[in-house]
Amino acid sequence: MNTIIYMVRHAESPYNEGTERTRGLTAKGKGDVEKITEILKEEGIDVIISSPYNRAILSIEGLAQHLELDIETFEDLRERDFSSEIIENLMSVISDKFYDFDYSLPGGESNSECQNRSIAVIKNILKEHAGKKIALGTHGLVMTLMMNYFDSSYGLDFLNQLKKPDIYKLRFENLELKEGIRLWNGDV
Numbered sequence: 001m002n003t004i005i006y007m008v009r010h011a012e013s014p015y016n017e018g019t020e021r022t023r024g025l026t027a028k029g030k031g032d033v034e035k036i037t038e039i040l041k042e043e044g045i046d047v048i049i050s051s052p053y054n055r056a057i058l059s060i061e062g063l064a065q066h067l068e069l070d071i072e073t074f075e076d077l078r079e080r081d082f083s084s085e086i087i088e089n090l091m092s093v094i095s096d097k098f099y100d101f102d103y104s105l106p107g108g109e110s111n112s113e114c115q116n117r118s119i120a121v122i123k124n125i126l127k128e129h130a131g132k133k134i135a136l137g138t139h140g141l142v143m144t145l146m147m148n149y150f151d152s153s154y155g156l157d158f159l160n161q162l163k164k165p166d167i168y169k170l171r172f173e174n175l176e177l178k179e180g181i182r183l184w185n186g187d188v
């Protein structure tokens with residue numbers, strides 16, 4: 001049985017230290033939310049799920065309103081907890097250590113911990129909504145780690161080429177990922 005998950009990496013968000021959970025979208029990001037809705041509104045989506053972080057929810061809110069669906073959030077779909085401290089060059093550290101899945105920064109979690117907790121949610125979604133089409137509001141790194149669990153070719157290069165926003169349509173047969181197609185047209 002085919003189950004489809006549309007991974008929607010959030011639109012552009014103003015980066016402010018310490019506001020991981022609450023920061024919203026830039027003007028450009030808000031404009032791109034309309035494009036996300038346009039791309040997904042005719043796909044026949046049944047269920048909308050999201051990371052609990054505002055920028056992810058806001059990126060699929062237009063779609064939820066259009067389809068008159070609620071957005072269900074799961075704490076364990078949040079972006080990787082990077083560190084409790086301010087880390088200089090955070091993104092280059094994350095890149096350098098990407099394949100060291102047990103590496104964590106002070107007060108943060110490793111790729112492995114982030115992958116395990118997010119995949120537990122994805123497996124439940126695939127079982128509970130088997131045969132359905134699910135849109136999922138997400139973030140660059142946790143999205144890459146979720147996809148990497150099913151297909152290890154989704155790694156650092158994949159993460160680095162992701163846009164804000166971006167959309168990938170993933171086709172699962174039961175718990176196996178069979179196909180991943182990019183739907184965002186990349187005009188950003």
Ligand SMILES: O=C(O)[C@@H](CO)OP(=O)(O)O
Nearest residue numbers: 012013079138139140141
């Ligand atoms: O916060 C953001 O805008 C970034 C970090 O560069 O993305 P994500 O939430 O996908 O980690």
